[in-house]
Amino acid sequence: MLNFTIHTTTEVVFGRDIEKDIGPKLKEIGAHRVLVHFGGSSARSSGLLDRVEHSLFEAGLSFVELGGVEPNPKISMVRRGIELCQREGIDFILAVGGGSVLDSAKGIGMGVATGRDPWEFAATGTAPDQTLPVGSVLTLSASGSETSNSCVLTNEELKEKRGITSQTNRPRISFLNPENTFTVSKFQTGCGIVDIMMHTLERYLTAGGETDITDRIAEGLLIATRDAGRRAIADPNDYEARATLMWAGSISHNNLTECGRLRLFPVHKLEHELSAFRDEIAHGAGLSVLFPAWALYVMEHDVPRFAQLAHRVLGVEMDFSHPERTARDGILTLKRFFEEIGMPVHMAQLGIKPENYETLADNAIRTAGGPVKSYVPLDKPAILEIFRLAE
Known part of the structure; x- marks a missing residue:
């Protein structure tokens, strides 16, 4: 087990009908004038925005609206905010809203507090040391941004998508009502399931030695997410399934499932290049295509761990004589699950063509400042091979 520090400071308010608590809670925290930041018209048409703003008004808090956040949140919107x-x-x-709205809010908060353009942090790999306090009312179980120290922004002019990691990024408070996810489409629900699982898998499939307690937490989260995901897609109004997904999303990205392990996130870094290149690619969809290919490419460098995942989580019988077979079967089993829930597993399904691979690989190397860190450094030939495995 590697040395680690865990720092989780977000207050989570979870359950039905919690919107009435938003105003009093924010007033208790010390808020006076609130920016209500959201995406499209669904926040209004669903009645959620009205419930949130009514609670703010009843608590005597003034507020200003800023809507229009798009998927893969843009630095231009952050600057407006x-x-x-x-x-x-x-x-x-x-x-x-979901992760895009949250990341946009985090960018705005760091920009106001530091007096710097947030893209400076993204471009230089530095971290802000202060922020305006941020809260969330979650409508999509996926990114885990409601409890995480991460923020990912897209510069549409440069066609670059980069992350900013800082403890100041953690929201001060997050309101999680699973009922607010009932209207999420099957496709977006599937994207969320993949993202939740990937936040856990990218912490699980990495160096760290013996971390049994962390492993068991991660494995339980993966099993629960898989099972609840099937139920939520079959019945979008299944409260308990939606509740499991919402809580799993928060736990998967608050660092609990990485204690004692090395955090690298190579698949996320490769996917960011896909959704920066084609803005219409949903993050979870890009991950469902790339993860099985990456796993097949690096599996030989940690066969016991991939085999452990296959056996404990995916129900593959352990072949003690040939654990590499177990490991490979586990990867293919997970790929079939992604297909089962309606996720793409081939590059062509994302509109990515073989002639795009060189550009995407070059972009990944440039963004990472060299080979992408993984079990072995992923240089350009390695990245191109992963893309080919994802065809």
Whole structure:
């Protein structure tokens, strides 16, 4: 087990009808003037935005709206939000939506507090040391941004997608009502299932020695997510399934499942290049295509761990004489699960063509500042081979 520090500071308010608590909770925290940040019209048409703003009003808090956040949140929207907050004297940002809205809110918060353009942090790999407090009202179980120290932004002019990691990125408070995910489409539910599992798998399939307690937490989360995911896709109004997915999303990315292990996230880094290249690619869809290919490529460097995953989580019988068979069967079993829940598993399904591979590999190397860190460094030939395995 490697040395680790875990720092989870987000207050989580979970369950039905919790929107009424938003105003009083934010007032208790010290908020006075709130930016209500959201995506498209669904936040309004569903009635959620009205419930949130009614709670703010009843608590005596003033607020300003900023909608229009798109998937793969854009730095241009973040810059608009920073200007609005400065002009309106905002002291708290409340994101109503999924991971894209949350990451946009985090970018705005760091920009207002530091007086710097957030893309400076993304481009240089540095971290902000302060932020305006951010809260969330979650509508999509996927990114885990409601409890994480991560923020991923897209520069649409440069066609680059980069992350900013800092403890200041963790939301101050997050309101998690599973009922707010009932209207999420089957495709987006599937994307969320993949993202939750990948946040766990990218912490599980990495160096770290013996970490049995962390492994068991991660394995239980993966099994619960798989089973609840099937139920949620079959019945979108299954409260318990939606609740499991929502809580799993939060735990999967708050660092609990990486204690004692090395965090590298190579598949996420490769996927960011896909969704930066084609903005319409959903993050979870890109991950479902790339993960099995990456796993097949690196499996030989940690056969026992891949075999453990296959046996404990995916129900593959352990072949003690040839554990590499168990490991490979596990990867293919997970790939079939992705297909079962309607996720793509081939590059062509994302609109990515073989003639795009060189550009994408070059972009990944440039963004990483060299080979992408993994079990072995992924240089350009390695990345190209992973793309070919994903065809």
